[in-house]
Amino acid sequence: MKMGSPMRKYLISSWMACTGMALLAAGAPAAAQPATGAADATAANPVVLPQTQEIAMRSKAGLDYRIFVYVPATPPPPSGFPIIYVVDGNAWFTPMAHMMRLMANKLSGISPAIVVGIGYPSDVPFNQLRRFYDFIPDMPLLEKVPPGYTPPKIGGGDQFLRFIREELEPDIERRFSVDKAKRTLFGHSLGCSFAFHVLFSDSGAFQNYVCASPSLHFNGDYILKESERFIKAAASKPVAATLLYAVAEYDEKLPPSIPPELAERMAAELKRASVVTSGRALNVRLQKVPGLKTTFLEIMGENHLSEVPVLINRMLPLVLAPDGKP
Secondary structure, eight states, X not given: OOTTSHHHHHHHHHHHHHSTTHXXXXXXXXXXXXXXXXXXXXXXXXXXXXTEEEEXXXXXXXXXXXXXXXXXXSOOOTTOEEEEEEESHXXXXXXXXXXXXXXXXXXXXXXXXXXXXXXXXXXXXXXXXXXXHHHSOSOOOOSOOOTTOOOOOOOOHHHHHHIIIIIIHHHHHHHSOEEEEEEEEEEETHHHHHHHXXXXXXXXXXXXXXXXXXXXXXXXXXXXXXXXXXXXXXXXXXXXXXXXXXXXXGGSSOOTTOOHHHHHHHHHHHHHHOHHHHHHHHHHHHTTSTTEEEXXXXXXXXXXXXXXXXXXXXXXXXXXXXXXXX
């Protein structure tokens, strides 16, 4: 595959968006939609995931969202279904919902749960401009933007959390039977930075937090600074939450398949992002937080994107064990 191909450009921009080169991808033009291929492809019926539906929502702030919902086919328990909220829903709702549909049974020891993906209009897996705004709290943009790229707008993180808590959750709870005591927030990469921001600023917003591979040094180490305030406050006010935090082997070293022409640049950015090394250090500090049950995973053989299906399989028994038992 040549460097100029749409797929190679997409893979590169996705990887850069997950590490210190995120701003380059965010400021770049939106990715073009792929061609349909065969002449009769447009006439084919789309593949539909059973037990799912889509809800269009516009927030009070005037932002449009695609809300993807999976509901188990079984009757809800008396307390309602546990629920998992997934940011970057265009990318991660389908694998989460599909594994829930397959694994929620007595043999797996996993309770059926509702899955809610919070996505954006269009079929692009990652809407870089929207996620930069939604996932980062109100602060100046400190990262340098490469020449020729428009700086992304950031600072909507708390507004996005209010949308989830005050608009989305009540709407979902009106439509479906939900156990409010068993709610999980799932985020990956910049979405994990958002999940950490929620945990560190309002730990009671969810009972479980599952996230993977944030660049902790992005934009002036703001996540690390928030973690220090959280840890200090927890010494006098214990939290009550569960955290599953994962990183991938190739978050911090070059994967074997990386093209030689990208290797030098990628190596520098991976070192700067320090996803694994900084993640280990943060985990050590979080393990000491009273009331926070923390599990840290280093997923070997996987890269920044391929780790997510593995993490989904690991998380479901943890957050959906019957009667809350791990």
